[in-house]
Amino acid sequence: MSLYLTPLNPHLKEIRILHLQPLTSGPSIRCSTSTVSLLSQPSPSYEALSYVWGDASIQQEIQFDGAPFPVTRNLFTALQHLRLPDQERRLWVDALCINQKDIKERNEQVAMMGEIYVYARPVLIFLGEADEGSNEAFNLISRVSEEGEIEDNVSRKLFSFYMNLVEREWFTRLWTVQELVLASQDPMVGCGFSWISWSVLLRVWQRVALREFGEMEMVISSEESDEGNESEELSGRRPNGIKIDLLSNLRKAVTEKKGEELRDLLLNTVSCKATEPRDRIYGLLGMLVEGHRNDITVDYSRPLGQVYAEAITHIFRRGIGPFLLSGMELAGPTPSDSSFPSWVPMFGSRTLPSPTKFHPPGVGASGAGSGADNGRVDEDIQTLRVRGMPIDTVLEKIEFGEGLACLTQLSAVEALVSKARQLATENKHHRLYLNSFKSKEPVWRTLIANKAYSGAAREVAPESYGEMYQRLRDNPDIGWNSDENPARKYILALMNHLPGSCFFISTTGFYGISQGTLEVGDHLAIWFGAPAPFALRPKAQVQDESGELKYAVCGVAYVAGIMDGEMVDEIYCEDLEDDMLFIVH
Known part of the structure; x- marks a missing residue:
């Protein structure tokens, strides 16, 4: 009878321990479970396995509590390599020690997962079966860890091994991070039947990396x-x-x-x-x-x-919500899953951190409010209330094409900029104190969020990019792929920012770039604590009990002239305007 029929007591912090039978018990993998409490004295003795589950559709059979039991091929392989010659091994293995079909037990055990790995003596990180060269590399790592010098050929060989090692699936998974990080003893790392401690693996990597990256002039101080x-x-x-x-x-x-x-x-x-x-x-x-x-x-x-x-x-x-949201792909006004409020990030998306390209290289649009403890979520965890300043409403936009196609749209961008300047003149008496911001930043800086093409997000675009932009405007068919192209760096910067984005102008003459999800009629606003303004979509004039308008958040934007905090510093901090409460669903 399976011990899954005996529930675990979460108040006693009970867990199941897997008893893996030795090789002398026969060729098949045999195991059973017993129940222990993490509160018992002395603490229960067991090792915790950290591995990758793998494809659940590919299974092999073991004997579990006296009956056939299917496990993934990855777990089957791990158990094969963990069997001791002539004595039982006590393990904690999530797939077997938790009844995965019992949601209540699963919830309780996952909540205890941190403690389970803290108490393990030790954590066993199984990276998978040995491959060509892994056994030799593990032996080299053990030897090098005890020696003062590393020979050139050994260093190169180990560098190649490490670069391949981190391609193994264990290094790509989320659960394995916690399993390593929480281990109270030095974890053991295994490939096939070769094992080495994490501290030795790390120490030798750091020595090899310093040497090899130094040869490539890639060491960053x-x-x-x-x-x-x-x-x-x-x-x-x-x-x-x-x-x-x-x-x-x-x-x-x-x-x-x-x-x-x-x-x-x-x-x-x-x-x-x-x-x-x-x-x-x-x-x-x-x-x-x-x-x-x-x-x-x-x-x-x-x-x-x-x-x-x-x-x-x-x-x-x-107190750090606005900054986080400004750098994440959000669910938006029309999420594919209706359980998502618009302001919640889509964790797991490949484009999750893409909005950071609209962050300026400096402090950001919040200015003096960049460190603000701002925003709270209602008890329904659907409604976000956050303070900030309104900027304007989107009047018109151009969506950029993918790849090099975006470079052919610069003349259309210039036409929109001319229209924005005309609107600024026509609306010069509307919020008079905003007029100076609208002409403060040239379009060439705006298109690349004022960032140099260097990979360093804090480096401001140099003035030389202005001349490069003009060359590109005069000759949009210029060959960009040549190192001798005088506009090449600026073109590369454009390619980092424009594909999939849009250029917009507002009703009173602001302009900028934003995510492709921006629509005409969206409101632009600064949230204190965020480095970039947000695009907010009014929810069909829906108001809350106080009569205030509700919004859905669409994403972030780069608005020319206000990205160094000028608007907040000169308008809000000088008491020319009050802040506003934005109610976001």
Whole structure:
């Protein structure tokens, strides 16, 4: 009889331990389970397996509690390699120790996942079967870790091995991040039957990377690192390392600070894959600052939009919501899943961090309000209330084509700019104090969000780009692919920003670029705490109980002339206008 029929007691923090029988028990994989409490003294002894589930449709059979039981091929392979010669092995394996068909038990066990991996002695990271060269590489790593010098040929061989190693699926998954980061003992890493400690794997990688990247002149010093650059953080880029470094830094941060902020965890795992979309939140809870973990309830039966909305609500309570939303692809006014409020990010989307291209290189449109603790979510976790300043309403737009096609649309952009300037003149008495902003920034800067083509989001576009833009305007068919093309860098900058975006003008003469989802009639507004303005769509004159207009958020925009905080600093801070409460659904 399966022990799944005996429920686990979450109040006693009970878990199941898998007893993996040794090789002497026969050729087939045999295992059984027993129940232990994490509260017992002494603490239960077990190792926790960290692996990738793999394709659930490809299964093999083991003997589990005396009966045939299907498991994924990846788990079957892991268990094969973990069997000891002549003694039982005590493991915690999520697929077998949790009744995956019992939503209640699954919720309770996932909520305890952080503790399960903390108590494990140790965590076993199984990367999969050995491949050509992995056994030799593991032996080399062990040897090099004890030696002072690395020979050139050994360094090159290990560098190649590491670069291939991080292509293994384990390094791409979200759950594996927590399983490594929370391990209280030094985890063991295995390929096939070769095993090595994580600390040795990391230490040798750092020595090899310093040497090999140095040969390629790719080492980035600490002064040149992206520390504190939140735009690059949002995009998930780490120019001075690969996944091993990112995991190491996260493990160190969580260990030293006893947990991490949810916002930072989301940003650091933005490129990780998760089969179950809810795990993009639930798979991070064990790494949260301890006092924050109860803010989010694990419940796999809840609609996905509610799960994500609850996570963003937590971030707003921490005072860092507007900045996060400005760098994320949001559900928008017409989400494919009706459970999503428009202001909730679409975690898992390949384009998730794409709105960062509209962030300016400096402080941003919020100006003095860039560090504002702004916004709260109602108890229904559907309604966001956030303070800011209205800018204007979108009057007209041009959608840019994909690839090089966008370069042929610059004359149409210039025509719209001329129309915007005419509108500014016609509306010069409307909010008179805004007139100076509308002509402050040239169109060539606006089209590239004032960023130099260098990969560094904080580098302002040089004045030389203005001349490049004029060359391109005069000769739109100029060959851009040649290094000798005098406009090449500016063209590359345009290619980073325009495809899939749009150019717009507003009713009183502002202009800028935005996401392709922007529509005529959308409102532009600054939310205090965000580096870029938001595009908001009025919800058919729907008003709340106080008579205030409700909006859906469409995304972010770059509005020429106000992206250094001028509008907030000179208008709001000088008391020329009051701020406004935006009610967003």
